[in-house]
Amino acid sequence: MNALPATIVAALANVLGDGPVPLHEPHFDGNESRYLSNCVASTYVSSVGAYVDRFEAELAAFTGAKHAVATVNGTSALHIALLLAGVQPGDEVLVPALSFVATANAVRYCGATPHFLDSQESTLGLDPTAMRSWLAEISTMKSGECVNRVTGKRISAVVPMHGFGHPCDVVGVMEVAAEYGLPVVEDAAESLGSLVNGQHTGTFGLLGTLSFNGNKIITTGGGGAILTNDAHLAQRAKHLTTTAKVLHRWEYTHDEVGYNYRMPNINAALGCAQLEQIDSFIASKRRLYESYLEALGQVDGVTLLQEPPGTRSNYWLQTLLLDTDQADQRDEVLKALNDNGFMARPAWTLLSSLKPFHSCPSAPLTGAKLLEQRIINVPSSAGLS
Amino acid sequence: MNALPATIVAALANVLGDGPVPLHEPHFDGNESRYLSNCVASTYVSSVGAYVDRFEAELAAFTGAKHAVATVNGTSALHIALLLAGVQPGDEVLVPALSFVATANAVRYCGATPHFLDSQESTLGLDPTAMRSWLAEISTMKSGECVNRVTGKRISAVVPMHGFGHPCDVVGVMEVAAEYGLPVVEDAAESLGSLVNGQHTGTFGLLGTLSFNGNKIITTGGGGAILTNDAHLAQRAKHLTTTAKVLHRWEYTHDEVGYNYRMPNINAALGCAQLEQIDSFIASKRRLYESYLEALGQVDGVTLLQEPPGTRSNYWLQTLLLDTDQADQRDEVLKALNDNGFMARPAWTLLSSLKPFHSCPSAPLTGAKLLEQRIINVPSSAGLS
Numbered sequence: 001m002n003a004l005p006a007t008i009v010a011a012l013a014n015v016l017g018d019g020p021v022p023l024h025e026p027h028f029d030g031n032e033s034r035y036l037s038n039c040v041a042s043t044y045v046s047s048v049g050a051y052v053d054r055f056e057a058e059l060a061a062f063t064g065a066k067h068a069v070a071t072v073n074g075t076s077a078l079h080i081a082l083l084l085a086g087v088q089p090g091d092e093v094l095v096p097a098l099s100f101v102a103t104a105n106a107v108r109y110c111g112a113t114p115h116f117l118d119s120q121e122s123t124l125g126l127d128p129t130a131m132r133s134w135l136a137e138i139s140t141m142k143s144g145e146c147v148n149r150v151t152g153k154r155i156s157a158v159v160p161m162h163g164f165g166h167p168c169d170v171v172g173v174m175e176v177a178a179e180y181g182l183p184v185v186e187d188a189a190e191s192l193g194s195l196v197n198g199q200h201t202g203t204f205g206l207l208g209t210l211s212f213n214g215n216k217i218i219t220t221g222g223g224g225a226i227l228t229n230d231a232h233l234a235q236r237a238k239h240l241t242t243t244a245k246v247l248h249r250w251e252y253t254h255d256e257v258g259y260n261y262r263m264p265n266i267n268a269a270l271g272c273a274q275l276e277q278i279d280s281f282i283a284s285k286r287r288l289y290e291s292y293l294e295a296l297g298q299v300d301g302v303t304l305l306q307e308p309p310g311t312r313s314n315y316w317l318q319t320l321l322l323d324t325d326q327a328d329q330r331d332e333v334l335k336a337l338n339d340n341g342f343m344a345r346p347a348w349t350l351l352s353s354l355k356p357f358h359s360c361p362s363a364p365l366t367g368a369k370l371l372e373q374r375i376i377n378v379p380s381s382a383g384l385s
Numbered sequence: 386m387n388a389l390p391a392t393i394v395a396a397l398a399n400v401l402g403d404g405p406v407p408l409h410e411p412h413f414d415g416n417e418s419r420y421l422s423n424c425v426a427s428t429y430v431s432s433v434g435a436y437v438d439r440f441e442a443e444l445a446a447f448t449g450a451k452h453a454v455a456t457v458n459g460t461s462a463l464h465i466a467l468l469l470a471g472v473q474p475g476d477e478v479l480v481p482a483l484s485f486v487a488t489a490n491a492v493r494y495c496g497a498t499p500h501f502l503d504s505q506e507s508t509l510g511l512d513p514t515a516m517r518s519w520l521a522e523i524s525t526m527k528s529g530e531c532v533n534r535v536t537g538k539r540i541s542a543v544v545p546m547h548g549f550g551h552p553c554d555v556v557g558v559m560e561v562a563a564e565y566g567l568p569v570v571e572d573a574a575e576s577l578g579s580l581v582n583g584q585h586t587g588t589f590g591l592l593g594t595l596s597f598n599g600n601k602i603i604t605t606g607g608g609g610a611i612l613t614n615d616a617h618l619a620q621r622a623k624h625l626t627t628t629a630k631v632l633h634r635w636e637y638t639h640d641e642v643g644y645n646y647r648m649p650n651i652n653a654a655l656g657c658a659q660l661e662q663i664d665s666f667i668a669s670k671r672r673l674y675e676s677y678l679e680a681l682g683q684v685d686g687v688t689l690l691q692e693p694p695g696t697r698s699n700y701w702l703q704t705l706l707l708d709t710d711q712a713d714q715r716d717e718v719l720k721a722l723n724d725n726g727f728m729a730r731p732a733w734t735l736l737s738s739l740k741p742f743h744s745c746p747s748a749p750l751t752g753a754k755l756l757e758q759r760i761i762n763v764p765s766s767a768g769l770s
Contacts, residue, residue, distance in 0.1 A: 025428050026428055026430065026431075028425045028426075028428065032425045033418075033421065033422040033425055036418065036421040036422070036425070036651075037418040037421070037422075040413045040417045040418055040421070040655075041413075043410050043411055043413065044599070045411065045413075045599055045604055045606040045655065046411075046598055046599020046600070046604060046606050046607060047598070047599065047607060048599075072457050072458070072607060073457070073645045074645070075644070075645035076645070100637070101628055101629075101630075101637070101639045101643070102628070102645060105628070105642055105643065105644070105645075108642050109494075111496070213431055213432070214429070214430055214431020214432065214433075214649070214650075215431070219430060219431060221430040221431055221649030221650065221651035221652060222431060222432060222457060222645075222647070222648075222649040222652075243460075243486055243487070243490070244486075244741075245486075249723060250719050250723065250729065250730045250731060251731065251734060252485070252486070252730070252731075252732075252733040252734055253734045253739065254486045254739055254740075254741070255739070255740050255741070256740065256741050257490055257493050257741045258486070258490065259460070259490070260458045260459070260460035260461070260487060260490075260607075262607070263607075264599070264606030264607040264652070265599075265606065266421075266606035266651070266652065266655060267606060267607075267649070267651065267652070270425075270430065270651060334635050338634060338635065344635065345635045345637070346635060346636065346637075347637075348637040349636060349637055349638045354638065354639055354640070355639075355640050355641065356629075356639070356640070356641050356642045
């Protein structure tokens with residue numbers, strides 16, 4: 001019998017003590033209740049209000065993006081970002097197969113088709129080298145546009161994603177994207193606070209998106225944001241997320257199909273309180289990483305994912321990587337951890353395997369398939385260290 | 386010079402005193418801050434939590450629907466309700482031209498086309514008689530399905546909407562819909578608390594939808610709900626609004642294209658506190674109606690919209706109807722009211738006139754066009770009476 005599951009449980013117990021320990025709990029140690037009460041007292045709880053304006057300004061300042069537009073969740077942010085990147089019905093959009101389902105769903109909402117790419121072990125994110133080879137093999141440029149030779153469809157964007165908060169090689173992806181004239185929409189849903197070469201994730205692409213779902217490093221209950229340095233795109237994002245209503249003293253006129261995607265002020269109030277604490281959350285998660293590293297350092301068969309050189313991870317979800325020859329132990333390890341009260345989860349089922357997407361185009365997914373069998377996320381709350 | 390604008394301003398001043406008076410402010414006089422603090426303390430602020438369950442149960446009890454599924458807003462509720470009613474890409478969906486843009490946008494999100502119908506003066510809502518004549522003229526039944534003979538497209542649903550909270554003739558619409566095999570999705574976004582023959586609006590159709598936007602009779606900041614008596618549809622609504630994730634102890638699998646449309650617990654906390662006060666809000670709005678009726682009773686050229694026999698309106702937005710021969714005064718009245726600090730608005734620009742929808746199929750809109758020129762909503766907050 002393989003000893004790895006029990007060994008990992010014992011190592012985690014050294015860090016976490018007795019269970020049960022959730023995978024990720026939000027931490028409310030600041031002005032949350034005060035801001036919520038202030039928001040109610042102001043009567044501005046909905047899509048207009050001072051907290052939304054403040055949250056957007058503070059997100060821009062924190063990430064270094066020139067503009068941040070707060071939305072009702074990360075999925076809606078991604079949907080609008082793809083539309084603004086020029087994704088049209090019938091297009092294909094390059095996305096990692098190893099990602100949360102929202103990445104592919106948002107493509108579908110645009111009437112487009114996700115086209116899956118492989119991931120690399122060092123970052124869990126899009127592999128730029130594999131992306132370059134794949135595009136060389138299957139695409140052709142027509143009138144300055146990248147076209148899939150197999151399907152005949154236009155490839156109109158690429159969506160690198162920073163999985164579990166660990167920065168992917170967005171610089172490498174940007175280079176390949178530029179060679180093919182593809183706009184980059186950066187899915188930074190999980191990586192608020194993560195940097196590449198000192199620059200915040202989500203600010204490399206034409207547009208980037210964030211999520212503040214309850215399981216993220218900071219939460220607004222439900223919420224997201226679109227980041228961009230382009231003032232026109234920011235204005236378009238605000239217009240599209242507020243039902244495309246044309247400003248008028250009293251008339252209700254809308255000049256295109258818009259969306260009810262604006263973050264309510266009550267959620268932004270929570271977000272402002274949370275954002276005040278993000279530095280301490282990240283510091284705490286980095287301490288937890290060190291503790292796990294020490295506990296797992298002597299355990300053969302498993303590695304704790306470390307931020308690649310030149311990056312800073314927010315370590316949103318601590319990530320174990322089973323050795324390749326231990327990949328068949330994944331479900332045993334998951335079972336042992338969960339049975340012992342340490343809530344753990346695998347990576348997402350590869351998007352290319354899901355029923356709604358299994359007929360979509362896909363590059364070879366050698367790296368992603370192996371990662372899917374090797375990744376295990378373990379308890380990661382900011383309150384744990 | 387026409388004296389009507391000044392006369393209406395004077396009549397409103399008798400009720401409202403000095404301005405400025407907003408069109409509609411939410412009223413937070415209950416447990417709002419307490420429930421919000423409790424919600425934060427529970428750490429369950431996101432898409433799972435006790436307040437969501439409670440809000441859904443209380444909405445079901447209040448409306449008499451067997452099931453209520455809370456969503457991120459009314460637009461998302463309508464989108465999902467249309468999908469569940471069977472609306473497919475390429476279909477046409479019958480909607481009133483006189484409605485908020487969400488009614489038509491939700492049809493577009495399904496890949497379908499809105500097909501506009503006329504409204505009647507007594508209710509502002511869909512005119513069943515005109516609907517019957519129009520369907521007789523342009524539709525044909527093929528294999529049990531209603532098909533538009535002109536466009537060749539299937540007509541797959543009808544969406545009556547209770548404008549400004551005033552119940553439309555949903556019973557009449559249901560009868561015509563039944564003759565053509567059309568499922569009814571009732572847009573009750575504005576009519577929480579409004580009844581037809583003692584039955585709550587939104588519970589007549591196969592599915593109904595509510596909105597709790599900041600301007601509605603109760604608010605969750607942003608929020609909505611799907612009502613239905615069908616347990617299977619309720620389960621489907623919950624599945625589709627929670628990314629179509631398949632329940633599993635740890636796996637992330639999704640069996641169809643789903644949506645991130647679940648109401649966060651923090652918004653539901655606000656909703657629970659608001660719903661406790663709805664009876665007093667409605668009573669207050671009915672008192673305000675009486676005050677306006679008295680003030681406007683002697684004013685020639687304008688009528689205060691009254692609930693039709695057999696219905697109870699929540700009087701969400703008090704509605705003035707200019708006499709037909711005063712319709713050309715609408716903008717003058719709006720200007721006079723707003724200039725004097727009494728915030729007032731016209732009906733929505735007819736959806737059939739909006740740029741994204743002006744090429745969509747449409748019945749003759751004689752009634753709706755006249756109503757568009759005659760409707761003026763005046764200050765209606767529950768705190769005013």
